[in-house]
Amino acid sequence: xxxxxxxxxxxxxxxxxxxxxxxxxxxxxxxxxxxxxxxxxxxxxxxxxxxxxxxxxxxxxxxxxxxxxxxxxxxxxxxxxxxxxxxxxxxxxxxxxxxxxxxxxxxxxxxxxxxxxxxxxxxxxxxxxxxxxxxxxxxxxxxxxxxxxxxxxxxxxxxxxxxxxxxxxxxxxxxxxxxxxxxxxxxxxxxxxxxxxxx
Ligand code: IMP
Numbered sequence: 068x069x070x071x072x073x074x075x076x077x078x079x080x081x082x083x084x085x086x087x088x089x090x091x092x093x094x095x096x097x098x099x100x101x102x103x104x105x106x107x108x109x110x111x112x113x114x115x116x117x118x119x120x121x122x123x124x125x126x127x128x129x130x131x132x133x134x135x136x137x138x139x140x141x142x143x144x145x146x147x148x149x150x151x152x153x154x155x156x157x158x159x160x161x162x163x164x165x166x167x168x169x170x171x172x173x174x175x176x177x178x179x180x181x182x183x184x185x186x187x188x189x190x191x192x193x194x195x196x197x198x199x200x201x202x203x204x205x206x207x208x209x210x211x212x213x214x215x216x217x218x219x220x221x222x223x224x225x226x227x228x229x230x231x232x233x234x235x236x237x238x239x240x241x242x243x244x245x246x247x248x249x250x251x252x253x254x255x256x257x258x259x260x261x262x263x264x265x266x
Contacts, residue, residue, distance in 0.1 A: 079139035122193035188249040205253025
């Protein structure tokens with residue numbers, strides 16, 4: 068019996084863990100490659116004013132320069148009392164060295180005494196297959212805590228408590244976080260779509 072070769076799909080990241088996670092969800096019908104795998108080592112300048120724009124810049128770069136189907140993600144923390152900041156600037160909110168501790172200190176200082184501490188993490192994915200572009204979004208709503216809690220995860224996890232939970236993201240296992248997180252939701256939507264088109 069002849070087997071269909073897997074469809075190659077580039078994930079515009081150098082993070083091998085992110086790639087392995089999506090590969091596990093997609094199964095053998097797809098072969099997911101990282102930027103490192105395809106020899107893409109140039110700096111892709113993410114200078115769009117929105118998460119969607121940055122995801123699009125990364126995905127289009129791969130399609131235009133490497134001629135391969137691709138998807139890219141971009142995530143930000145959007146705080147209501149800060150008019151959606153840090154948003155697209157989440158990684159470098161307190162400076163260009165991308166220091167998560169300094170980023171959390173800045174958010175906590177800006178929210179000191181704030182009555183409204185509601186916030187959401189939002190992940191935008193841009194998927195380009197056969198020249199067709201699709202935007203997918205995953206959101207996780209919650210509250211900014213008044214102090215850090217927990218030591219797992221990364222970024223703003225210690226100060227973000229998802230709605231319906233009594234723990235911060237940093238007090239959850241990776242599996243618990245993935246089940247409810249912005250990125251988990253966006254990736255599962257994309258995987259459902261990819262499985263459908265590969266049938
Ligand atoms: P990226 O687009 O995934 O690189 O995320 C940009 C920035 O948003 C990161 O550097 C973190 O500061 C923050 N961030 C993204 N995802 C998460 C998360 O799941 N937890 C906490 N912070 C996050």
